[in-house]
Amino acid sequence: MENQVQTLTSYLWSRHLPIEPEELQRRARHLEKKFLENPDLSQTEEKLRGAVLHALRKTTYHWQELSYTEGLSLVYMAARLDGGFAAVSRAFHEIRARNPAFQPQTLMDFGSGTGSVTWAAHSIWGQSLREYMCVDRSAA
Known part of the structure; x- marks a missing residue:
């Protein structure tokens, strides 16, 4: 792996x-x-x-779309989850530090991938967030 x-x-x-x-x-x-x-x-x-x-x-670079199978999705998650979560968590901590009164009620993550944005947002504003909308093209 x-x-x-x-x-x-x-x-x-x-x-x-x-x-x-x-x-x-x-x-x-x-x-x-x-x-x-x-x-x-x-x-x-x-x-x-x-x-x-x-x-x-x-x-010329020959760009090709990636097709995420279940197996490739697991590899992608293992490769990207920790870095994505760390980067987004840092940004959310900075938002909270600069504006402690900010309490979002909804979250939309377009291109949600591994879901790390949802996890990071929940760890910062878990009680105020009532609705999460995650959109990703891949079903896997």
Whole structure:
């Protein structure tokens, strides 16, 4: 299990946001211009398109959605629960220290993942919180 946790943690830290279509088009135009400026490369339109696509594939991050099975969800929980809980708890303690009168009655956690926000909020404001709404895409 430890190896799986370490592998998933490394993978999650190495991920980048998916590239926006406009950025991809900008890069393609830049590469096309670069290829056309090289006088040694006489390119037909088809060859040019192939060269641009090949260069884009080599230089562009290929983002893929993660599909959380029950097993991967357990590994994710083991990898992320403690750090997420610690960070959110620290933020909630700071809120309470700066505004002791703040007593939230509801909590909405969009992208709730492991539920660490709910646990941290309950540990700080357990008596005042009456309603929790946790939203996450993954059912696992």
